[in-house]
């Protein structure tokens with residue numbers, strides 16, 4: 001079910017994200033249906049709503065964002081798309097909210113960080129490149145493996161990972177910073193040295209500014225549906241995987257071993273700097289943060 005709703009404001013402050021302190025979510029819910037999706041919790045206050053099937057469309061999001069960016073207290077901090085949904089999920093083909101949103105970014109010369117599993121941003125490359133001429137734009141693609149068979153099961157409605165990564169070339173040429181979020185690395189499924197090496201090699205070839213692997217987290221409502229799919233589709237790894245996750249994180253020894261492997265790959269294929277969030281533009285009133293109320 002797709003339901004149109006009116007947002008009251010666009011910007012949400014988190015203060016705990018690596019990409020940016022501010023999020024805009026133009027949809028609620030996400031049709032990419034990734035089995036490890038951590039964002040399911042954002043639907044939990046809606047009784048009976050299905051995060052993957054019930055998509056809420058904030059049809060007035062561009063107006064709200066324009067209002068938020070027009071406040072005198074707004075410091076043009078980088079804004080992250082999206083925290084708990086993908087702005088370029090399938091429904092965006094129909095609603096086309098992003099072109100209007102990008103025009104608001106251009107008007108206010110506001111830095112943008114976009115994280116996606118889609119190649120639909122290519123539709124808006126002209127606007128994104130126009131924005132990159134007046135503010136910093138970072139395009140981050142999320143992939144956990146280049147293996148199509150695994151990806152078809154774990155991220156059934158997203159674009160094939162190799163296509164997502166190839167898209168980064170176009171955005172680099174358009175003046176954007178680019179990066180790969182290798183998230184999540186799924187223990188026993190996508191955590192082999194061979195799998196990580198394949199993505200690091202491509203990252204090196206593509207010339208991305210950053211690559212960040214992160215191990216699967218199974219917090220809250222993610223755990224049960226994720227393990228159910230693993231049990232059905234990858235029964236061989238299910239016993240070990242469920243033993244590894246007593247809580248939401250994998251056990252410490254496993255994490256330490258993965259850190260050693262990831263450091264080795266950074267040394268071989270890097271150097272890549274630690275992820276540095278884009279800078280805010282400095283010609284607005286200093287030292288104030290937007291009050292949304």
Ligand code: SF4
Pocket residue numbers: 030031032033034036037038039084085086117
């Ligand atoms: S793209 Fe992101 S928000 Fe959408 S289902 Fe996948 S993990 Fe969840």
